[in-house]
Amino acid sequence: MKKVYIQSDSMITSLGQTTEENFNNLRKNITGVKMHHTGNIYKELPLSLIDKESFHQKAQAIIEDFGSYTFFEQIMLWSVLDAMAKSSIDPKSKRSIFIISTTKGNVELLKTQEGRQSNEFALWHSAKRISHYFGNPNEPIVVSNACVSGVMAVNTASQLLQSGAYDHAIVIGADVVSDFVIAGFMSFMALSSKPCKPFDDHRDGLSLGEGAGCLILSSEHPSDMSIIGGANANDANHISGPSRTAEGLFLAMQNAMNEAKISVEDINYVSAHGTATMYNDEMESIAIQRCGLQKTPVNSFKGYWGHTLGASGIIEIIASVQSMHENQLIKSLGFEGKEEGEAINVITENTQKELKTIIKTAAGFGGANSAIILQKA
Template identity: 40%
Template sequence: MIYRIADNIICPLGGTSEAVYEAMLAGKSSSRLHEGEEGGLEPYFASVFEKDLQFAEVPTETDGMTRLETLMACSVDRALKQLADNGYAGLDPSSPRVLFIISTTKGNIGLLKHEDGFSKDERLLLSHSADVLRRRFSNPNRPLTVSNACISGLSAQIVADRQLSGGKYDFAVVVGADLLCPFIISGFQSFKALSRERARSFDASRDGLNLGEAAATLVFASREAARKVGTAAGLNGKYLALAAGAIANDATHISAPSRTGEGLFRTLDRIKPALEGHKAGLICAHGTATAYNDAMEAVAISRASLDGIPVNSLKGYIGHTLGAAGVVETVVSMYEMCYGNILPVPGYHENGVPVALDVVSSPRAFEGDAFIKTVSGFGGCNASAVFVAGNESGFVIGHNVNGMEAETVQESVQEPVRTRIAASLRTEASGTSPNDMYRRLGIDYPKFFKMDMLSRLGFAVAEQLLGDYDGDLDDAAIILAGRHASLDDDVKYLSTIAPGNYYPSPALFVYTLANIVAGEIAIRHGMHGETTFYIADSYDAGWMESEAERIIAEGKSSRVLFGWLDWYDGEGTAELSLMERTCKPND
């Protein structure tokens, strides 16, 4: 359990979390129809930063920082200012006890140019933006960059929980951000996923999602650090904690959600125990207003027996903000809980999903002391988390939480769990060698040659480790890291939207997300555990191994496939290992 002590949102609705929440409460939306003048873009409905939105001083590029990086830095500055204004000045972002965690899907992808080919521009590396932010605040630690499609923002918070629970850090600064550009917009249009009207999540007439731009920050503290922060951590007199989080994969398809909601159901089932002693007043759903996502979420929520809880989605206010979404929507939900008002789903009139949910269609009082946040994304990934609220004595000083004894909310102390590396493989690859690896395996998997080269390399190496493995992989997790993410496929996709040669390919666009390779491996081997992709300049094998051990120690998976996977401009490296539990806790 970790504790929220500060937050910020910068989006076209406002420059602070409070301003954004109040604008939503007033029924305002920053989304509008854009004509799609650039290239071959069709008209689309989106929330973007515009000159006439003078809600705050939206920073421009300064000190060599891109607009995305400047927005992230501004969001962190405002979160830290909020904390200081509330009476706590003891969080020094340059301290080794502070960790920065960045969530983004495409980073500075708008800087990629047709004429550059396989660009060497370091700004295109997601880890570059993370390092720029780290240096901006003189932080000595290597930042973590999570690129997990649309679940990135909530994934980053779950990762923060693991890091703070490990005891090495007192504070985690989670920053999510993405900006729109023709690359991103054309990709979603290639899937026919965008609406030309305001998104109507869960409604029978919904016809697609809206996109949006944002940067948002959540600052979390360990229990001991939160005690020191004291009353400065309060939000309208309440104190908030991330009580439980889970990530799981559908293991069915890389671009379509499971019809049974398998992955999301598993995450909800895992976090439900954290609701004991609490009343959930809201499920803030992903609610993209696409046909399949909303239907899948409804099925998963019903399977988890949570369909009696009020449900909303925020996409109709600010669009889908991609890597920022999980952070933005968590923050807004915190304000809903602490100020006692549930925001309605804009445009919702008639149930349009297989299982009827209690979709909030008009302003309603928030009744309870907990909420659930859900997200889903390409690659079959899903995440859910429970956030709980309490009074000062329960969350900061540690006496009781809404009548519960403090012992019930303290971080659990796991008995040592024995693990071993069951298999490892390292290989260098170039040209078409991943294809040769596949052919030598002697298997028939027709989809292999539809994959991008990063996925082919990962698939072929994973097959060598897992093909004859006789252990149960159903709950197995996959955590990978790489330097170039999907940049190799980004270059190839960009060629399909060149001026005068505009034919955006959904088959290419889906692979412009680094985590897709984990989804491909999960599908092949029926792995429903966590799938997470980190971006880093180099491989920290010790850290990745410790992350695998943490996942097993938490009881979320009995096996973890982990390692380094990178491919760019015809050259690649794979170094994968399979860790397995050799005994259960308390055996």
């Protein structure tokens, strides 16, 4: 099988409009999660929102026909354009494939009668608009599988490139905060009234965020960063609750390590899903321990930009890649301590450490779980 390399990347979140801006703020332990008024549903919630005024000022001069795209589509285009500027691949080639990861897309368009009667809210419609913008001749692929969508999309791209079906993949993840998303998570009583605290004993729910990320993968243009393993597993535990034994995530992590042909001793860092809900973080802790990684440094980036849903796996892979380039572990923001049970090694301060091989995890509704392993040359 062919080897798959990460050629370039880009992201936009509340912390910045490029990968570099985001990582600089991560290194400073700055959070983009702030209290915001949420309109008609709830008075105030901690959310991580993109500065739309600043974004519009810059993006409308760069994105052609800017006003014809929704905000969701605009941030995808922005991230791809920035990643493309650092890449040598041809997006118009038949050997290039676009893969879009999202959970809700343009769901807000369903608020109006006109929106409900058009295809504009459909995920495939947005995917085609993005791929057509860049002149790609192939049908784009949409991955929408709850909160594992991002990592699963990268695993899908990696498999397609390994098999030789394509030479390059443009993998994009995006989601935006909307009334629909807020109401949905509120109905699960999953949102915290304060900025989230992943893995902390006193965590009480997640903080929602919005963002977009793009990873450009290639089997033809080597780089110093490669994907050496990946796996998805579904334990079908519950429509919204994770497995109490972490069976699905454990299998995904084990299978990813088996494909990479590495042992737990080779892994320098775990970039966890870490949503700050009671059950998710407990499940992830169990999976990490079952894999024998309880002493390996672990963090969650969600204290910095919240849970960005379909974008989360991709922007967190990008942040992890930056950590590997800089050999720097980033503090898991919001974590203050774990008093009960067998603790995992959550990162409490930014630390310099040689990072050669890492594992990124994701978990989602419906028993979905994914893991991916990255290695630096």
